[in-house]
Structure formats: structure tokens, C-alpha cells
Amino acid sequence: MPINQADIEKVAHLAHLELAEEELKTFGPQITEIIAYIEQLNELDTTNVEPAIGGLTPEGEKTETSHNDEVAGSLGQKLALEEAPDPAAGHFRVPKVL
């Protein structure tokens, strides 16, 4: 199924990407080609096949991952804000929302 420019724009919107004109043009045919390739999976009958959720081995599935609910140290405000592009008074500042 060919993917047109309107589809690409819709997906870009969902993905929070503001694509350049040129990308809007090239991504359509490229993604159409990749999707056509992917659709070869339809040759396979997968009725009654359980989907593989995640990548765990049987031993991984058996591994106990819960832990006691105990207070522990965390990064702390200073370290957490160290790499923020626009920190302000102990917060992450963002442009206006409304």
C-alpha cells in the first residue's frame, strides 16, 4: 500500500517530528518500500501462534525481580538538573504550554 504525503505528515505529527520539505518527499517512497518488504510476513499462517512478548529467556522469566520497598538515595536535585538546557530555580523550565 503506497504511503502518501498526507500519511507521512500524520505519522510525523504523532511522533512529534517537524519534517523538512525534502524529508516529507523522500520518506514516503522509502517507507512504502520498507512496508512492502515487511508485508512478506503475511505469507505465514500465524493462527494460534503466541506472540513473543519481550526478549526474556526461560531463566530470565523465572528471575525474581521484586525488592523490598525501602528508602534509598537518588540523584538529587543538583545532579538531576546539571544537564538541563534551561534550568530555573530548581526546576526544568519549558516554553509556555497554553
Next chain:
Amino acid sequence: MKDVEFSIDAAERLNETLNAFLEIDREGALRRAAEIEKENSGALAGVPIAIKDNICVRGMQTSCGSKILGHFHPPYNATVIERLNKAGAVVVGKTNCDEFAMGSSNENSAFGPVRNPWDTTRVSGGSSGGSAAAVAAGIVPVALGSDTGGSVRQPASLCGVLGLKPTYGRNSRYGLVAFASSLDQIGVFARRAEDVARVLGVIAGRDPHDATTANVPVPDYTASLTGDLKGARIGFPRALFVEGLDDEVKKSVESVVDVYRELGAEIVDVELPHAGYAIAVYYIIATAEASSNLARFDGVRYGFRAEEAPELRQMYRKTREEGFGPEVKRRIMLGTYVLSAGYYDAYYRKAQQVRTLIKNDFLNAFETCDAIITPTSPTPAFAVGEKVGDPLAMYLNDIYTVTANLAGVPGISVPCGLSPERLPIGYQLLGPYWSEPMLLNLAHAYEEVRPFTERPPISA
């Protein structure tokens, strides 16, 4: 101390040619090396190591080869780094890679491609190309990379070194920047099986910070390197040695099969009936997971933020448009598309079902053999620029490697010779879950009788 100095000097000297490192920490590494000389006698005391730039090392940058992270300095160490530090290893630098580990040639790095030390007009492979090139050129004896669809094994093959992707859950992904969480695994590069074994022994094991690590004892991997192959059964998937496989690669890997037979292994025919569907499955699952994992890069908490975006959503969109490169955007788009309303069952659920079939192929095959041999890459290193405009052709480079990530099994690439153009060729061994000791022993037995001693023209 001398080893670390040698590595730093070599890294600095060769980086203009190879572009393998994005950061070299001369001062920090020399200071660490001096400390270790005094007080550390760990398993890797004083061993210089290079780390792919998507694994967090405190005090150094983690760019993931992306402009959106740029010179991001993580506030903590990845678990594998904590373990390497305890064992006395010295991180000398962060290596170049495809942006967010998405690529098979290193050409998707925002900081330029890594050059292959065997021929600098050729790609290093990817995505962990910088780590592979650094080990191949003799800059460091060992390096870490990450392998989501072959990103350790394929560059290892193209650069002529060993590259191991362990079983899913063998080591911790805490501090590895996530690409596709159900496929990602940190792996090891080295020039000898013994060095892979030593590093794996240090980084493997359960980590409370990563719930997907399994509670499976870590054996002494070096003790498994006996060279004894009596009783070993190696599966030969004949059907994978046909279409699209370079003749020289085919010949070379078939000759490895002969070597194993001479060493006492039994060669048995195996089939992986669904292997041909692996790339399709991979590019649905990996992109779907990536579209979700990469949602965090929004210009708020760290990294790059676009200027002149006075409204929040506009800021997200502009930051991501300017910060991500074309392949990352293409994959986010593809992943968003396959997960979007109305398509989820047709693509994502279908892919997960075929993933089950691929897993079952391996479980069945391992009932009659202990390991499976394939080429690692269908061709030796291709030219820089050769496949840039054709994403699908680039994806097909991963044809032999993605199955291991989908099934969660371990795989190792081992160098087995040079093409007539003097480009390295590698073969791959895949084994059942937790069979790293056996894979390493198979690699070791081969290198005992057919040591790969050639050095690349660009060499430390």
C-alpha cells in the same frame, strides 16, 4: 600504566584517519592507571578499554553519535562500567557509532563515519564501528559495544576482530541508552577469545537495576577454553549459504566448517525455516520499540533544545527535527506507523508471532546440534557512501545477525581470513541460551589452529 599510555597515544595519533573515538580521556585515564598500579589487582587491572558512546561513563560524554545529546555528561555509570572499574580496567575513550546504534556502516553518526583500518575508503560496519576499528587497529585490546541486530558482530567481522553478543539478560543494560529494549545487549570486542572471556566474566551477572538480567550463575569463562571439541555438534544451515552471499565469504566460511570437522566436531545439517523473515520482523519490532524509547528526547531534561520555539509542542518538534539525523527519524516514523491505530495487529502483533516461530526454529535446531555456523555478514566491508541512499539494502546487511537478537541467543563473530582485496571475513557461531562458554571454546579452538595474525595497514 604503559599499556594505557600506549592506547592513549595510539588513539590520538590514529583518530584523524579512523575517526574511531569521539572522546579520548588522556588525563583521567592516566590518573586512573596510576591509582590502579598502586592498589588494584583485579581481573582487568590496568587493561585499557574503549567504550561505545551509548554506554554511560561518569566524567565523560555520552552522545550516542547524535546531535540531540551532543556533549551530554551522564550523572552515573552504567553497571558494566562500575564492574569494569572494580576489576581495574581503565576507560581510555568513548567510541563513535551510528546515531542511537541505528545502522550497519557507521555512516549515520552525526560526527562522521568511522573508517575501516584495513581500507579507509571502506566502512567499519556498525553500529559499534568505533569500538571494532579501535580493537582492529590495535589501539586497545578490548572494547564494549551494543548489539541490537548485529551491531557488535557485524563490525567485528568487517574489521577482523572477535565480537560477542551474549544471551539476552546475561549482562545489565542499566546505563546503556535504550534503542530496542527487548533486543539490546552489551557485547565485547577483542582480538583473542581469551580476552573476550575475561571481559565477559567481569561484566556478566544479575543487576537489580535491570529487571531483565537473569539470575544465572556466571561461570569462569576462561576455564572453558580447553580447545577440546570432542563430541561437539555444529549445525550447518545449508539454505543460508545461497542467495546474496558473496562467493569469497561463502568459500571462507565453508573452509572453517572443514577445520572444525578436522578438530573432531561433528557437522550436522540444520534448518531455520523462518530465518528469511527475520529482517522483516526485526524492522517492525526494533523500530516500534525505538519510537517509544526515543520519545524521551524532547529538549526538556538534557541534551539539545531548539531555539526560537515559543510554544511547548513546537519546541518538542523543532528539537527533534534538528537534533535527530535522517535514519533515526526514518525509524521513529516507521515505528510510529506500525504501532498506529488500525495497523498494530497487522504489523506489530504479526511480527511478535513470527518472532515466536524464529525462537522455536532455534530451540528445534539445538536439539540436534550445540552451535550453528553462518557467515556474519553477506559481504566484506563495502565502500563509504555505497548504500547510503537505499535504507532497505542497508538493512539486508543484518540478515545473518538479527535472528540471535530476536531469539535472545548468544552469538560470536570470529575472523577467518581476508578477501582477495585484503578485507577481513568473519564467521558467526550461534548457541543455545547461556552457551557462551561453549561458543568461546569453539572460537578459541579455531584460533589455535588458524590464528588470524594479519594486521591492518592502519595499525598502532
